[in-house]
Amino acid sequence: MNKKWSALENLLAWFKTFAPAQIGTDNRERLRACAGMLAGLFLTGLATRAMLGSYAAIPMLLAPIGASAVLLFGVPASPLAQPWSIVGGNMLSALVGVLCVHMLGASMASAAVATALAVAAMFFLRCLHPPGGAVALTAVLGGPVILGLGYKFVLIPVGINSVLLALFALAYNNATGRRYPHAAQPDHTGKHGTSDARPIDRLGFQSRDLDEVLQKYNQVLDVSRDDLESLFMQTEMHAYRRRFGEITCADIMSKDLVTTEYGASLEEAWTLLRQHRIKALPVIDKARRVVGIVTLVDFMKNANLDVYDSFEEKLRQLLRRTRLMHSSKPEVVGQIMSHPVRTARHDMHIVELVPLLSDQGLHHIPIVNEERRLIGMVTQSDLVAALYRGRLVDTGAEKISQASV
Incomplete structure (x- = not known):
């Protein structure tokens, strides 16, 4: 009797495998x-x-x-x-x-x-x-x-x-908000076109890991390889948030900001960078909305400082105001700033900053509130310190758990 009942249970379990999976759409x-x-x-x-x-x-x-x-x-x-x-x-x-x-x-x-x-x-x-x-x-x-x-x-x-x-x-x-066509991305090399993994890949699985698994799987998937990688990355980010808690940009950003405006002179902006020993200045309008960002690199590009001869003289020429009505060189911050600027909301989790500060090569991200007004700045150093502190907290919790066992 028990054998018959077990066989019936196995048969029912087999029939249940035919039940369709729930479609994850609203x-x-x-x-x-x-x-x-x-x-x-x-x-x-x-x-x-x-x-x-x-x-x-x-x-x-x-x-x-x-x-x-x-x-x-x-x-x-x-x-x-x-x-x-x-x-x-x-x-x-x-x-x-x-x-x-x-x-x-x-x-x-x-x-x-x-x-x-x-x-x-x-x-x-x-x-x-x-x-x-x-x-x-x-x-x-x-x-x-x-x-x-x-x-x-x-x-x-x-x-x-x-x-x-x-x-x-x-x-x-x-x-209706669905990217189409979904173009394939065949090149999965590092940011500089080398075989090195991207910085974010080094934190978890790498692109080549996924490629090797898909090759062994040897079946047609009804999802693109890049979407699959994106889903895995989002899963890792979600796991990080669950493990380390809600650490947002507002928790780690610098709030005492040095800013400039579109019409500020290059000399004024350069002085601010030098006095405060910073590498970037957010450019804001009257409503404190970010319209650009000016960095040391912007000054170097416009002063043609890639040629090291007469370095100081070229910089002085760029900063020196032109007294004439017309000028062939930049005169104000708005003419050399980088724009548009990638910003982040104050309630964004810091793990979402990782691809911005690694793959996209950003060094500073302005933080804005619900009204898109500038309220802070996060740098690569801020992010590294926050991730390090989160790891220390997690390691300490693991040691306490092992000690209690």
């Missing part, structure tokens, strides 16, 4: 995707009809295009939903299907061969698109109207439908 995202499919398919059909008025017998929308719409509007970040995937995949599959009809005739066997060859061709040309398999089947089993088109089927209506739907997806996804 109602707003689902509505966005459905509205995009509605508009995209409707407009694609209308535009196709307007272009092919003389081909009234041809369906203005092929059934596989509905499957393409699910990908383009439902999962626009998928590698299978990119413009080259839909246009190249569908048209290539149509061409393979038509070739199979001409060589093998219209039969179930040729339909199966066409589908398999279409997938192989899409793999080879890196335009894998699942609806392409349905396009190949349609080319073989679509009936007299489709068969009568011959090679025209590749363009009419497959090519037209695919291009129009991709264009509508491009406009709609970007208008």
Whole structure:
């Protein structure tokens, strides 16, 4: 009896593996995707009809295009939903299907061969698109109207439908906050183009670790490699926040700031940098909103100090005010400052500053409040000190826990 009950439990557990996983999207995202499919398919059909008025017998929308719409509007970040995937995949599959009809005739066997060859061709040309398999089947089993088109089927209506739907997806996804197309990033070297890992990679897993795992996995993933890496990085950041607590920019920023304005003279700005022994000055407007930042590097660039001869004289020439009405050299801070400036909110967790101060090569980040007014400044040194203190606290907690055991 126990064996029978155990076998029944195992069978039930096996059936539970077929239960679909919960989709991690909210109602707003689902509505966005459905509205995009509605508009995209409707407009694609209308535009196709307007272009092919003389081909009234041809369906203005092929059934596989509905499957393409699910990908383009439902999962626009998928590698299978990119413009080259839909246009190249569908048209290539149509061409393979038509070739199979001409060589093998219209039969179930040729339909199966066409589908398999279409997938192989899409793999080879890196335009894998699942609806392409349905396009190949349609080319073989679509009936007299489709068969009568011959090679025209590749363009009419497959090519037209695919291009129009991709264009509508491009406009709609970007208008609703979804980056499309999702371009691949093949170069994962360090900031200077070397084989060294990026600074943030050295804190946890590295890009090459992910590449090696994906190579061993040896299966097609419906998510881009860069999105996968981004998700892992966000997971590491979330784990850090859970482990070390909420340390925000407001907790570590410098509040006693030295600032300047757009119209301040270069001599005034240089004096502030030298007197306070700092390397950067936020440039603010009357409402204390950041409009730029001026650093020692900005002065060096504009004084042509990369040539070391007459170093001091060139700097004096840059700082010296011109008494004439017109001048060919910069006169005020606004003419040499760097802008726009990357800022951070006061309630941002410090772990989110790591990619800004490492990958992007920033040394100073102005901190702003809800009204985007300047309230502080965080430097690389501030961030390193905060991460070090957080690590000391965590190590101390581990030692206390081990001692209690």
